[in-house]
Amino acid sequence: MFSLSEENYLKAIFHLERKYQAGVSTNALSEEMDTKASSVTDMVKKLSEKKLVKYKKYQGVKLSEKGRNAAVEVIRKHRLWEVFLVEKLNFNWDEVHEIAEQLEHIKSEKLTRELDRFLEHPSRDPHGDPIPDAEGNFSVSNKLLLSELEKGQEGICVGVKDSSSDFLRYLDKNKISLGKSILVKDKEPFDESMLVEIDGEKLRISNTISANLYIKI
Amino acid sequence: MFSLSEENYLKAIFHLERKYQAGVSTNALSEEMDTKASSVTDMVKKLSEKKLVKYKKYQGVKLSEKGRNAAVEVIRKHRLWEVFLVEKLNFNWDEVHEIAEQLEHIKSEKLTRELDRFLEHPSRDPHGDPIPDAEGNFSVSNKLLLSELEKGQEGICVGVKDSSSDFLRYLDKNKISLGKSILVKDKEPFDESMLVEIDGEKLRISNTISANLYIKI
DNA sequence: TCCTATTTTTAGTCTTATCTAAATTTAATT
DNA sequence: AATTAAATTTAGATAAGACTAAAAATAGGA
Numbered sequence: 069m070f071s072l073s074e075e076n077y078l079k080a081i082f083h084l085e086r087k088y089q090a091g092v093s094t095n096a097l098s099e100e101m102d103t104k105a106s107s108v109t110d111m112v113k114k115l116s117e118k119k120l121v122k123y124k125k126y127q128g129v130k131l132s133e134k135g136r137n138a139a140v141e142v143i144r145k146h147r148l149w150e151v152f153l154v155e156k157l158n159f160n161w162d163e164v165h166e167i168a169e170q171l172e173h174i175k176s177e178k179l180t181r182e183l184d185r186f187l188e189h190p191s192r193d194p195h196g197d198p199i200p201d202a203e204g205n206f207s208v209s210n211k212l213l214l215s216e217l218e219k220g221q222e223g224i225c226v227g228v229k230d231s232s233s234d235f236l237r238y239l240d241k242n243k244i245s246l247g248k249s250i251l252v253k254d255k256e257p258f259d260e261s262m263l264v265e266i267d268g269e270k271l272r273i274s275n276t277i278s279a280n281l282y283i284k285i
Numbered sequence: 286m287f288s289l290s291e292e293n294y295l296k297a298i299f300h301l302e303r304k305y306q307a308g309v310s311t312n313a314l315s316e317e318m319d320t321k322a323s324s325v326t327d328m329v330k331k332l333s334e335k336k337l338v339k340y341k342k343y344q345g346v347k348l349s350e351k352g353r354n355a356a357v358e359v360i361r362k363h364r365l366w367e368v369f370l371v372e373k374l375n376f377n378w379d380e381v382h383e384i385a386e387q388l389e390h391i392k393s394e395k396l397t398r399e400l401d402r403f404l405e406h407p408s409r410d411p412h413g414d415p416i417p418d419a420e421g422n423f424s425v426s427n428k429l430l431l432s433e434l435e436k437g438q439e440g441i442c443v444g445v446k447d448s449s450s451d452f453l454r455y456l457d458k459n460k461i462s463l464g465k466s467i468l469v470k471d472k473e474p475f476d477e478s479m480l481v482e483i484d485g486e487k488l489r490i491s492n493t494i495s496a497n498l499y500i501k502i
Numbered sequence: 503t504c505c506t507a508t509t510t511t512t513a514g515t516c517t518t519a520t521c522t523a524a525a526t527t528t529a530a531t532t
Numbered sequence: 533a534a535t536t537a538a539a540t541t542t543a544g545a546t547a548a549g550a551c552t553a554a555a556a557a558t559a560g561g562a
């Protein structure tokens with residue numbers, strides 16, 4: 069149906085639309101895709117001809133319904149494979165991204181459907197990101213960033229905003245994993261660092277950390 | 286490491302070398318790959334520069350040690366994924382080939398290793414073909430074709446030579462599956478057709494069928 | 503051996519997805 | 533409003549992997 073590159077562009081546009089709640093500029097897309105702006109222009113024209121995006125010169129792009137569906141399908145596959153790798157193949161959550169980047173392009177409806185069944189219809193990937201269902205619907209959850217909590221508030225860790233290896237390994241090292249309860253014992257006004265309690269252990273974390281950890285109260 | 290196309294060529298050369306016990310001609314390869322002979326020449330030159338094959342103009346190609354290892358690795362992945370699809374994802378043995386053709390190119394040593402472990406180190410794929418181990422060793426088995434059996438001989442069905450959907454579905458329809466015992470009740474000299482007994486049921490099969498079913502006595 | 507048919511290779515073209523460099527448009531600032 | 537800076541697009545080039553058509557090499561038969 070769509071080429072590997074096309075799928076990657078659609079996915080990138082989807083993520084950027086979410087992130088900025090707006091149309092996506094050529095430069096933003098070129099940064100996300102790690103290509104030159106001129107390459108983006110070429111591809112965007114192609115996607116536009118295929119009616120996958122709405123594009124007006126110098127005005128950025130937006131996904132069409134068709135483009136959004138294609139993007140969501142790729143994201144669904146990516147996240148299902150991540151679950152598979154962690155749950156069944158003993159991968160750590162910081163190792164799955166690149167492999168899922170490959171697996172997400174495998175074309176077979178039945179494969180996706182059966183993988184979903186095999187994994188018992190997971191609703192979130194190992195990083196806490198929602199897995200859209202076969203119709204493309206995301207479950208919405210009212211999560212907030214740990215950095216938004218005040219002293220005395222408590223919540224459950226439900227996801228990560230940054231899913232780089234460095235961050236995930238930091239969390240592993242400090243025994244912070246999804247599902248755990250976090251209590252804000254203290255918050256330093258000067259640098260926004262926090263003293264938190266997890267499993268009865270106290271830990272001081274910087275704002276960089278707390279601004280990348282999703283919490284549900 | 287290697288491109289998708291390169292891997293497919295290496296795999297094809299491997300299979301043809303096996304089949305004909307000889308170097309592989311450009312035409313044979315172009316037929317196997319479903320491309321034109323001129324395309325084969327181009328690719329073969331490239332593989333030769335990369336030391337993956339030995340190639341002399343007009344003399345056909347042979348895999349080098351390096352090329353053979355690469356080919357075997359792809360075949361290993363292909364067959365492991367086929368097992369996964371059948372054993373875990375409810376695929377029938379006639380549905381797995383094209384998907385495995387995609388999955389075999391996923392690059393991750395750990396993935397292959399863990400998949401192998403997850404599947405409990407299967408020695409054969411759903412069609413009875415051997416799965417090479419991580420070092421590239423194939424288990425050899427002294428199987429023979431059903432067509433080679435004489436009246437009165439009995440054996441266990443261990444593999445298929447042709448794994449086209451048509452053939453596999455024929456076998457399904459007639460309740461012939463790997464592991465079943467087959468007894469040759471009669472063999473017709475004129476057309477080489479056979480009367481066989483499986484699970485106490487008698488069935489007449491043509492030579493086309495019996496020449497594509499591997500048996501172990 | 504010579505000639506012809508077949509096989510293989512070469513030469514040149516195409517498509518996809520990328521790039522660089524230059525041109526153009528938009529946005530920002532005075 | 534004019535000018536400059538930034539963003540975007542155009543034009544032309546490249547690499548991979550395929551193609552067609554034509555040339556060259558090999559093999560088989562008289």
